[in-house]
Amino acid sequence: MTDPFQDQKKRASAWFRDLRDQITTAFEAMEDSQVEGPTADMPAGRFEVSQTKRASEDGSDAGGGLMSVMRGGRVFEKVGVNVSTVHGKLAPRAQKAMAARGVPGMEDDPRFWASGISLVAHMQNPHCPAVHMNTRMFWTPGAWWFGGGSDLNPCIEYPEDTAAFHATLKDACTPHDPAYYDRFKEWADEYFFVPHRGRARGVGGIFYDDLNTGDWEADFAFTQAVGRAFLPAYLPTVEAHRNDPWSDADRDTQLVHRGLYAEYNLVYDRGTKFGLETGHDANAVLMSLPPLAKWV
Template identity: 45%
Template sequence: MEPVDQNLTCDEFMDQSITPLDELKATGSSTRSIFEVFILSVQKRFCVALETIEKKSNESIVDSEQNGYSGRCFVADRWQRKEGGGGISCVLQDGKVFEKAGVNVSVVTGQLSKEAVVQMKKQHKDIDLEEGRELPFFAAGISSVIHPRNPHVPTIHFNYRYFEIQGQKGSTEWWFGGGTDLTPYVYDENSFKHFHSTLADACDRHDKSYYPKFKAECDDYFYIKHRGERRGVGGIFFDDLNKPSLADCFGFIKSCAQAVIPCYLPLVEANYLKSYSPDQRRWQLLRRGRYVEFNLVYDRGTKFGFATPGARIESILISLPLHASWEYMHSPVEGSDQDKLMKILKQPKDWVC
């Protein structure tokens, strides 16, 4: 793991770093400092890439629904947490291409409550945690959800995080987690294959077993049990990653995060100018309703955020769409494009040969 560059400036971030820059440089060989700089840099690159498309849309999109919108930029909202740490929430809202885009970085420290420790023990069975008392923790991560305006452009979510906690007898337990997944509104096999192949390539550079394993975990995790369907067409998802070494795990995380732009931006570029019908827009909003259901009922990150003292609710709920819809007993027409997509959501398939 390369230490923090001593010539680093905050111009490479969306705002001032959460930890003072001088302190990051002074502790530049620590995992905490290296990971904070990494996620701040990923946030900047992704925001700039999305802004470039949004600004370009000024000259190309003319639509009655979007009159009055201009190419928006991200608003960087830097916040602090009195219990320790803080974050930068970047939001682009009501754009021509992106109806709501959120890219959130958080670096927090504090004490996990007894209830949170019990919940974490259930989720992280391989991590040695001591129940019955509050435990000091450090958590840093980047999380993003992009909700496009055009139904032909899928929603993407990615999250990469590092966690440290004081376990039994004062030992430090650490692990990485994260993933990237796609929620489409239009059935498009070529897009699904491109997305999955890009992630598979990133995984294969480290371990050939990673992609099939983490693809299956993604399909299992983003499952809306009360609906009997997945949130989308998946991607990769993993947790409790602490082998074979810290440097190996971080290298893998870097490859996954660096794959986000090439796996997603081509899908945006190829589809954001396509025309769409009111029925396609209606279907998009219904699928976003499912997105809300999953995030509020099942998502571990949302639950952890709510259980963390001093949690910032606006940042936790940054993943929710600007618009969503629910209709009573809605069912796609048999044989339609929507029906074809629903079959995949109920029975996932392999997209990489």
Template identity: 55%
Template sequence: MSSESPAPDSVVEQRKQRAEAWFTELRDRLCGEFERIEDELVGINAARLAYTPAGRFQYTPWQRDDSSVADPGGGLMAVMHGRVFEKVGVNVSTVAGHFSENFAQEIPGTEATSGFWACGLSLVAHPRSPHVPPAHMNTRHIVTGKHWFGGGADLNPIVAHEPDTRDFHAALKETCDTHGDDYYDRYAAWADDYFYNKHRGEPRGIGGIFYDYLDSGDWEADFAFTRDVGLTFLDIFPRLVRRHMFTPWTEKERAYQLFRRGRYTEFNLVYDRGTRFGLQTGGNPDAVLMSLPPLASWP
């Protein structure tokens, strides 16, 4: 992690506000698009879900309890249970406080201070149809004695569709190539390594990109890349959902979907950085564990 010269406090505060405003705007745009998809479901899948109304997001605010700072922050959970999405959450949180002594040793920029500020958006979608791929996307900005961006997006199909894999990676590659010649190769490889259930010896899905500690020395460029990751996901994932949401599914496919959700759950509880960060910093457990599917199974 490289770093530009320390910015004045006023500039740091302006950057925090801009990052938080963007994550909030992106959440609203994602939620709006997912609700539009809920209204579009027709045909056989709509008939089998005749008593399931089109979903709408329910918003639940939460506050962080930390007397060590004047404003410890909190977040807003946005969760929807619907016809297309059995569960989808798009949460934004803005928190501040101090790391525990042990956890601070794992975080850059805590040599002189244990204080932190963090804001980010976390999205996890668990579609009802096994043919619609589950997906995850997260982008965040963190400030300690240093500052950086992180995030990424990955796809976790139940029923493999090669065109989905191709189009999802192509969209991410185009975005990465706009910002750095080596971004896609680095961040796609990082995703393959990160989104991997080591205890199972198997990947969580078909990958995507993952990046962390992004501080190129140009805050504006790093922020622009992070915004574009979110916008790329906003474009490509709804297209994949609409591609498959009218396809009928079998009970055998549904059973396999619940099995794969079990594998997804294992990753998020054992390896996921966001889960660990949220729990270690006193986040709302319901918001931190929003990523877990509504139903899953194990053999």
């Protein structure tokens, strides 16, 4: 039986892979250009790339992707950029969760297909903010939707960086729907909140999920706009501070904030839970965790 969404799936998967290539190229170029500051004498970082696989229920091919991780660079202490395209049947727990969200037909048919890109960067310089970005497409026999977003996570906040980051995201959202930015900013503020600490994970950004307006082309175009906005939103914040000197106290502040980031990703993050519950490569799912963190 022909899959009526075959073309859309191929286009979405190819787009996420292309975005991955753009970002990894830009990040390695930034490593090469880091010729000043405390880490200038270190070797320029490079991504180590490995294939990932989803563990299927019966051992058959269930897709996978690429995990690209850079460690110990001049600019990036650890950054991961993952892409994947996976399919199969949801485990009962994940199927139940999808049904509870109101996904049509999920109670009776656990088949799914998902593709996306996920990125988390932890920086050498405490004055440079950590960042998260992801975009994805999800399909079941009864529905399809897009989701994703980007959010800034500085341990030492510079209000001008926060304002510029949000302005770039707003410029990406507005042509698609003037209400999108405010709506998705509010969603990010709610989603990236750490209840047990009573505070936000960072300074926000945008977050959206279950986006299905009935117009696949329009929703895909918006998701592409979110992905394209990432580098223009984020790189200027790194450029502004990558040569700044830092103190032991600044490093301590960074490590404590990373502890907060790790707590959120392990306890609340929807993508972490989904990846582990659906059998995706655990190292790829958990690549968002920082290389070093501290709790007080």
